[in-house]
Amino acid sequence: MANTKSARKRAHQAQVRREHNMSLRTAVRTAIKNVKKALAGGDKAAAENALRASQRVIDRVVAKGVLHRNAGDRHKSRLAHALRTLK
16 A cells, blocks of 8 residues: 555556546447447448447547557457458
């Protein structure tokens, strides 16, 4: 446990930041899951809408620094490729 006032403050800030980052990461996972669900359903229009929404979520989380830029690009690329291969 932190002993000084400043160390207690830093520990509290780290916990708050961790909870916020976890919620953003969860939002990314949910957005990806929504695209995969639409792709599995075979509905191309719904999949395109879900892909657009997920790209916005991923870009926002990358801009905040929670997710690395390359990781965000990789997620978007794989989802777009899956949509293109949908018959």
